[in-house]
Amino acid sequence: MTVKESQFIEISMDSGKEMHLTRYYIFSPFLRIFHWLMVVSIIVLFASGIVIMTPMSMGEGQYVVLNNWHLSVDWIRNLHFVAGFVLTASFLFRIYGYIINKGDRLLPNIFRMKFWDDLVEVMMHYCLLKYSHKQFLRNPMARMSYVAIYGLIVVEMLTGFAMYFQVNPNGVGSFLFGWLVIPYGEMFLHVVHHIVAWCIFLFAAIHVYMVVRADFMEREGEISSMISGTKVLAHLPDDINDIRDKRGRIIKG
Amino acid sequence: MEGYDSIWDMYKKKGISRRSFIKTCTAMTALLGLAPAMLPEVVKAAEKRLPVVIWLHGHECTGCSEAFLRSGAPLTSDVVLNMIALEYDDTLGAASGEPFENHLQEIMKTYKGQYILAVEGAAPPDPKGGFCMVGGRSFVEEVKEAAAGAAAIIAYGSCAAWGGIQAARPNPTQAVSLNEIIDNKHIVNVPGCPPIPEVMTGVIAHYAMFGNLPPLDNRNCPKQFFGNRIHDTCYRRPFFDAGMFANDFNDAGARAGWCLYKLGCRGPETYASCGNMRWWNGLSYPIQSGHGCIGCTSKNFWDNDPFYTRLPEVAGLGLGNIDKIGAVATGALAVGITAHLATSAVQKRRRDQKELEDEKKAAEEAERMSRGKD
Numbered sequence: 030m031t032v033k034e035s036q037f038i039e040i041s042m043d044s045g046k047e048m049h050l051t052r053y054y055i056f057s058p059f060l061r062i063f064h065w066l067m068v069v070s071i072i073v074l075f076a077s078g079i080v081i082m083t084p085m086s087m088g089e090g091q092y093v094v095l096n097n098w099h100l101s102v103d104w105i106r107n108l109h110f111v112a113g114f115v116l117t118a119s120f121l122f123r124i125y126g127y128i129i130n131k132g133d134r135l136l137p138n139i140f141r142m143k144f145w146d147d148l149v150e151v152m153m154h155y156c157l158l159k160y161s162h163k164q165f166l167r168n169p170m171a172r173m174s175y176v177a178i179y180g181l182i183v184v185e186m187l188t189g190f191a192m193y194f195q196v197n198p199n200g201v202g203s204f205l206f207g208w209l210v211i212p213y214g215e216m217f218l219h220v221v222h223h224i225v226a227w228c229i230f231l232f233a234a235i236h237v238y239m240v241v242r243a244d245f246m247e248r249e250g251e252i253s254s255m256i257s258g259t260k261v262l263a264h265l266p267d268d269i270n271d272i273r274d275k276r277g278r279i280i281k282g
Numbered sequence: 283m284e285g286y287d288s289i290w291d292m293y294k295k296k297g298i299s300r301r302s303f304i305k306t307c308t309a310m311t312a313l314l315g316l317a318p319a320m321l322p323e324v325v326k327a328a329e330k331r332l333p334v335v336i337w338l339h340g341h342e343c344t345g346c347s348e349a350f351l352r353s354g355a356p357l358t359s360d361v362v363l364n365m366i367a368l369e370y371d372d373t374l375g376a377a378s379g380e381p382f383e384n385h386l387q388e389i390m391k392t393y394k395g396q397y398i399l400a401v402e403g404a405a406p407p408d409p410k411g412g413f414c415m416v417g418g419r420s421f422v423e424e425v426k427e428a429a430a431g432a433a434a435i436i437a438y439g440s441c442a443a444w445g446g447i448q449a450a451r452p453n454p455t456q457a458v459s460l461n462e463i464i465d466n467k468h469i470v471n472v473p474g475c476p477p478i479p480e481v482m483t484g485v486i487a488h489y490a491m492f493g494n495l496p497p498l499d500n501r502n503c504p505k506q507f508f509g510n511r512i513h514d515t516c517y518r519r520p521f522f523d524a525g526m527f528a529n530d531f532n533d534a535g536a537r538a539g540w541c542l543y544k545l546g547c548r549g550p551e552t553y554a555s556c557g558n559m560r561w562w563n564g565l566s567y568p569i570q571s572g573h574g575c576i577g578c579t580s581k582n583f584w585d586n587d588p589f590y591t592r593l594p595e596v597a598g599l600g601l602g603n604i605d606k607i608g609a610v611a612t613g614a615l616a617v618g619i620t621a622h623l624a625t626s627a628v629q630k631r632r633r634d635q636k637e638l639e640d641e642k643k644a645a646e647e648a649e650r651m652s653r654g655k656d
Contacts, residue, residue: 084543085525086535101523101524102523102524103523196511196514198499198505198509199505199509210501211500211501213581213582214551214581214586216577216593217582219551219593220593220604224604227605227607230608230612231608231615234616238619242622242623246630
């Protein structure tokens with residue numbers, strides 16, 4: 030493994046111990062830009078979605094105030110649609126990054142037994158049954174959950190566009206997404222869209238907690254990695270092979 | 283009554299002038315919503331032989347027939363007596379019993395491959411179940427037999443199109459829609475509980491006029507009648523966009539005619555002509571009368587209950603208000619995260635302390651060893 034001198038960091042820990050830490054470059058700009066666009070758009074989408082489900086209903090006369098704040102249902106719906114398009118565009122952007130950058134391809138290796146063993150280990154750790162787990166660039170549980178969140182987002186996109194484009198059932202949009210309406214009817218899409226939105230919200234809450242916790246407990250620069258794209262690790266991570274190129278070198282951004 | 287081959291034939295036999303006939307055709311062109319340039323087509327169609335129609339009733343309430351009878355443009359009497367040759371309809375037929383059933387068999391034989399089959403009602407698929415017997419035979423057998431020789435099939439009403447109330451939970455007869463028991467045939471779905479009368483007559487008048495079925499969407503519903511959401515054509519839409527809602531059927535918003543979205547109106551998911559054509563010659567429609575749409579043209583709309591909340595309870599799961607469940611789950615998650623965080627912190631502290639102690643012990647050990655050497 031070839032790591033430049035400048036990428037070594039020496040820091041002193043509280044206990045007075047010295048450790049050699051290495052900085053690994055994992056997340057390409059595609060993933061990071063996607064991540065933060067997704068954060069903004071999911072917050073907007075979830076909040077506006079809740080309001081669309083139960084719109085603010087003004088009593089007599091007060092709707093004028095509501096419109097002065099530009100909070101009419103029409104405006105909020107447009108906000109929801111714009112955020113939806115932003116999320117979709119950034120998701121496509123992320124897919125492009127997935128294709129060109131190996132570090133953006135940290136998916137679960139479900140066909141290897143080792144992956145499942147490691148998953149059990151990490152889950153034991155998070156169930157507080159084990160003090161620590163092996164170091165990973167991205168641990169198996171995280172890998173599984175990010176595939177899950179992408180799945181949930183895809184469900185939201187498909188159901189969302191299906192409902193959105195049905196405003197013109199003869200248009201191109203409904204040609205592409207209208208087939209989703211057929212099996213169980215359009216009301217079903219609303220229900221699915223709504224339940225999955227809550228799943229994403231709960232996922233985001235757990236995700237933020239786990240990241241903050243990992244940053245405090247393991248001091249691997251978990252939070253900053255989504256800004257700088259790098260993680261600082263004391264040991265060679267277990268899944269380092271996932272960011273090696275064909276010649277076996279660790280890929281640098 | 284004398285039989286007529288076509289509308290023009292009727293005019294000739296009654297001694298009415300060609301001029302009157304053309305005037306009637308012009309009126310019909312306008313009523314069907316066609317461009318004036320289509321007049322020659324309509325005249326040509328009116329000179330053609332009247333299409334033979336067989337109308338069957340299955341698992342249903344006959345409400346669709348009731349609606350059909352109230353069509354204003356074209357008038358039902360015009361459709362039944364002048365535009366089509368309605369050979370069998372057990373509700374409208376003057377005859378009954380065995381002669382009438384024999385007539386049905388005769389018509390099916392004589393006009394094999396030429397007649398239109400209009401069906402109202404769902405079908406219980408098991409003929410041995412004893413449900414829905416017509417003339418001593420199960421309806422499913424009768425409709426399959428009639429469908430085999432039909433040139434076109436029109437499923438009138440939500441029961442024939444989607445299964446309707448018969449197919450709603452718990453569906454004791456296992457009733458299914460028409461397209462689930464008839465394969466290899468194109469079925470035009472004209473859903474609604476009941477469909478708008480003018481939509482019912484409009485579809486059959488289209489066939490009578492042009493000899494083909496109207497353009498269909500991906501659910502096999504005629505585009506011209508089911509191509510718009512009620513929500514997008516609703517005259518109360520501006521109230522929705524502005525955020526003016528009736529929160530209760532008794533409040534000022536309901537009296538002022540504001541949007542019924544919060545009272546469970548299904549307009550945003552329902553495709554029908556209620557918003558633009560309305561009912562009874564444009565007199566009114568459910569939303570105009572102050573009640574939200576229940577989505578009667580939608581598939582499985584009976585199962586999307588309750589009708590008076592924005593989102594239905596998910597069938598079988600008994601979930602209720604998803605937002606409330608979500609809020610409760612969020613609260614539970616917050617408690618869980620706090621507990622997990624506290625436990626993790628305690629665990630980390632113990633680990634750090636143990637590490638420190640181990641180090642101290644090791645240091646002491648080393649010291650002792652070094653002393654021992656001295």
